[in-house]
Amino acid sequence: xxxxxxxxxxxxxxxxxxxxxxxxxxxxxxxxxxxxxxxxxxxxxxxxxxxxxxxxxxxxxxxxxxxxxxxxxxxxxxxxxxxxxxxxxxxxxxxxxxxxxxxxxxxxxxxxxxxxxxxxxxxxxxxxxxxxxxxxxxxxxxxxxxxxxxxxxxxxxxxxxxxxxxxxxxxxxxxxxxxxxxxxxxxxxxxxxxxxxxxxxxxxxxxxxxxxxxxxxxxxxxxxxxxxxxxxxxxxxxxxxxxxxxxxxxxxxxxxxxxxxxxxxxxxxxxxxxxxxxxxxxxxxxxxxxxxxxxxxxxxxxxxxxxxxxxxxxxxxxxxxxxx
Numbered sequence: 095x096x097x098x099x100x101x102x103x104x105x106x107x108x109x110x111x112x113x114x115x116x117x118x119x120x121x122x123x124x125x126x127x128x129x130x131x132x133x134x135x136x137x138x139x140x141x142x143x144x145x146x147x148x149x150x151x152x153x154x155x156x157x158x159x160x161x162x163x164x165x166x167x168x169x170x171x172x173x174x175x176x177x178x179x180x181x182x183x184x185x186x187x188x189x190x191x192x193x194x195x196x197x198x199x200x201x202x203x204x205x206x207x208x209x210x211x212x213x214x215x216x217x218x219x220x221x222x223x224x225x226x227x228x229x230x231x232x233x234x235x236x237x238x239x240x241x242x243x244x245x246x247x248x249x250x251x252x253x254x255x256x257x258x259x260x261x262x263x264x265x266x267x268x269x270x271x272x273x274x275x276x277x278x279x280x281x282x283x284x285x286x287x288x289x290x291x292x293x294x295x296x297x298x299x300x301x302x303x304x305x306x307x308x309x310x311x312x313x314x315x316x317x318x319x320x321x322x323x324x325x326x327x328x329x330x331x332x333x334x335x336x337x338x339x340x341x342x343x344x345x346x347x348x349x350x351x352x353x354x355x356x357x358x359x360x361x362x363x364x365x366x367x368x369x370x371x372x373x374x375x376x377x378x379x380x381x382x383x384x385x386x387x388x389x390x391x392x393x394x395x396x397x398x399x400x401x402x403x404x405x406x407x408x409x410x411x412x413x414x415x416x417x418x
Contacts, residue, residue, distance in 0.1 A: 130174055130214070132243040132250050135163035135221055149253035150241070152226050156258060160226040164241055164252065168214040175213045176245040178222065180205030183238035183253070189282075189315035189323035193240055193251065201239030201256050204228060226256060234260025235287025238318055255289075262288050264348025266317070270324075273298070273340045273358035278327040280342055280354070284317045290346040291316060296327055297343075300336040310345070317346075333360045 180202035265286040298306035
């Protein structure tokens, strides 16, 4: 295959007509919709697909140069100038696949285009050759990145799955497990050098037996090497009053697995607060009653005994009167 720098730059951009013969007029609305697209060229790369490739897959040893072609398609009636660049991949905090906004230092910086700015005429596509130069000393394993196209305030991209040949390690850990309210939160960390799609198993044991037992399911995460993501598991029927031990087990391809356990106590604090408020209210009422009864300054007297004494005196007086 001819060298990218010696041939691709001479050819610059190969433009192929999408529509042959007379083409119907395209409305301005269609032009403003940003319908241009970017994709891997059909049939190229190390893993060509009959119906097209959803992403680029390249693999090589440190020091090698890998070549492929990206296609920019403009179905509109106006020419477009698209700028191409490389980017490094990343995970969002919640595990979604994203791209770093900072200057690339990994795969994105290893991508070189035959032309960075490509003018694509109406109803045509531009085939743009590019190369990926893996530097000497690159760490073996997965180095995900992307090719990003920008035009008219719109960005579009294609993933680049790059694997540097060498020993691979599939490893992960599950950390910071917490059971709070109606959810279980935890972190999953990729400790290896390959992209992982973890599977999660959840089990919770209470004082009187199992409370939660969820079988293995795939998490909606593409966990990149060295990345940490924070995830949550809903638990809407968590107990109102119990002492619980929660166990999370995470597994992934290549033998990666880990387990973590956390203890939690569920207490109906609303009910406890209500009872406490009632007790405090009764205590305050008792103090008020005692103070009210002792507020006259006289020694406290038992009212029933006082009444009995008056009756006895009245009887004694009556007796003396009868004697007189």
